[in-house]
Amino acid sequence: MVGIGFNGHAQEELFGGQQIVSPEIHEDDTVTFRFMAPNADSVKLTGDFLPTEKIKTPMGEMDVPKKVSLTKDDKGIWTYTTEALSPELYSYSFLVDDLKAIDPNNPFLIRDVASVTNVLLVGDGQADLYRVNxxxxxxxxxxxxxxxxxxxxxxxxxxxxxxxxxxxxxxxxxxxxxxxxxxxxxxxxxxxxxxxxxxxxxxxxxxxxxxxxxxxxxxxxxxxxxxxxxxxxxxxxxxxxxxxxxxxxxxxxxxxxxxxxxxxxxxxxxxxxxxxxxxxxxxxxxxxxxxxxxxxxxxxxxxxxxxxxxxxxxxxxxxxxxxxxxxxxxxxxxxxxxxxxxxxxxxxxxxxxxxxxxxxxxxxxxxxxxxxxxxxxxxxxxxxxx
Incomplete structure (x- = not known):
């Protein structure tokens, strides 16, 4: 019998090696983000639901989202829960030891110019217009x-x-x-x-x-x-x-x-x-x-x-x-x-x-x-x- 030609790591990825829910949208419209990185020294989150700060660009001052730190547990899972978010389509990404990373537990991505970020939909109201109803x-x-x-x-x-x-x-x-x-x-x-x-x-x-x-x-x-x-x-x-x-x-x-x-x-x-x-x-x-x-x-x-x-x-x-x-x-x-x-x-x-x-x-x-x-x-x- 001929075996299936992919290695254990690929099989693990195929069948979801990380059994983590991220993002998890709660009934009160708060959202919990999780990232498994047991060997990382820091994991941060940035997204357009966070407060902004001004930075200087060639086009002038622009508002960009701030970064927040996640908390690590004894299993190496880093976690952050937001305040209740207004209904909207949001984008986000992680920074693992200051290196940008997408969420491996969220397959939904968008590209804006050369940046790729994860997305999520929260709440009703205006966000209902963005859903496939x-x-x-x-x-x-x-x-x-x-x-x-x-x-x-x-x-x-x-x-x-x-x-x-x-x-x-x-x-x-x-x-x-x-x-x-x-x-x-x-x-x-x-x-x-x-x-x-x-x-x-x-x-x-x-x-x-x-x-x-x-x-x-x-x-x-x-x-x-x-x-x-x-x-x-x-x-x-x-x-x-x-x-x-x-x-x-x-x-x-x-x-x-x-x-x-x-x-x-x-x-x-x-x-x-x-x-x-x-x-x-x-x-x-x-x-x-x-x-x-x-x-x-x-x-x-x-x-x-x-x-x-x-x-x-x-x-x-x-x-x-x-x-x-x-x-x-x-x-x-x-x-x-x-x-x-x-x-x-x-x-x-x-x-x-x-x-x-x-x-x-x-x-x-x-x-x-x-x-x-x-x-x-x-x-x-x-x-x-x-």
Whole structure:
């Protein structure tokens, strides 16, 4: 008889060598984290549920989660229990003797730029929008489109609402753009877009719509590991990302969508929104093509001036905004966290709009430049569309 060809260690991993529950979510919404490391001198935990501290970065001061120490028992298991957490999708990781480690007892991971962290869902309320609930579900496709302006085929993600495949109905479209370091995977994996849209549509608070999530890094044809460049380490700012090339060629994405999906192809049924760099892109795309979108959403938008913003798209900015305003639109929506490092830039931009007499809706939330805010902004913005 031929034996099965894997060693004892692999077998132990396969059948769960560590019989530890981590994270353990309690009925009172406290959470216990555990990590087995009998030979470690210290184990710490960091996560976006912890208090924050400010650090200096090339972009200015930013809030980052603090670290807390776990307590070791006589079996070598380190433990930490949080206070009761608000309903939310949280991410976390460990530091074992100051070396970052994922939780070996939690297989659920997300990638944000080049960092991989574990995730957990806590509580009801807002977190219910991020769950896969017993409601009709839309479909998510990864499609390739031809971009003549960028001279390549490029990948994007498209959400179609429940019932799309079985109907003949035409739908409005939201173009949803990611931030620096993201790609066409970001709004799905980190933003929970399909869950949010399924749940909002099921509640009747958002109309059924198609959501197009492109890759905003014009030097890439797809997310790292999913395109022709193969496996490479993601970087925060890819070349040419904010120099006007993406905005100038955005109509290639709209053309592909309107040629391949049943959409209502007019201004009144198009929306564009984005976070951070995607907010910068949304601002300039909607202004440069001023009679294209009836709904614009700027989520923690990177609106500060840029030295490399010298392309054709960035000429006559005020004139483009004035034309956009005179053409009319249904909604111009701005959201920013009170401690976001881009707060000042957004404040200055709102002063410009006020001076022009350009109407907008403004939401100021707690927290900084974080996915927690951007998921909330999407859940607030989508019900206002169409």
């Amino acid at each position: 017993d409601v009709p579900h839309g479909s998510v496709a990864k499609r390739w489109y031809d971009s003549p302006g960028l001279d390549m085929d490029r990948r994007l993600t498209i959400y179609t609402p429940p019932g799309y495949e079985s109907s003949t109905e035409k739908y409005p479209v939201l173009y949803l753009l990611h931030g620096a370091g993201g790609d066409e995977e970001a709004w799905m994996d980190l933003g929970r877009t399909s869950q949010i849209m399924d749940n909002l549509i099921a509640q009747g608070t958002a109309k059924p719509m198609i959501v197009v999530m492109p890759n905003g890094n014009v030097s890439q044809d797809a997310a790292p590991g999913l395109g022709s460049d193969g496996y490479f380490k993601p970087q925060f700012m890819a070349p040419q990302t904010m120099n006007g090339t993406y905005e100038y060629n955005f109509m290639d994405i709209i053309k592909f969508t309107e040629n391949n999906y049943r959409v209502i192809a007019d201004k009144e049924h198009r929306a564009i929104a984005g976070l951070s760099m995607g907010g910068f892109h949304s601002y300039h795309i909607s202004r440069y093509y001023p009679n294209t979108f009836d709904y614009v959403g700027l989520f923690s938008a990177a609106l500060m001036p840029r030295e490399d913003a010298s392309g054709k798209v960035y000429t006559d900015i005020d004139k483009g905004l004035k034309t956009q305003m005179e053409n009319g639109y249904n909604l111009y929506w701005i959201g920013i966290g009170k401690t976001d490092f881009l707060y000042k830039a957004n404040e200055e931009y709102r002063k410009k709009l006020d001076h022009m007499g350009m109407p907008y809706e403004y939401v100021e939330s707690e927290g900084g430049h974080i996915w927690r805010n951007w998921r909330i902004y999407l859940s607030q913005f989508a019900p206002k569309l169409f």
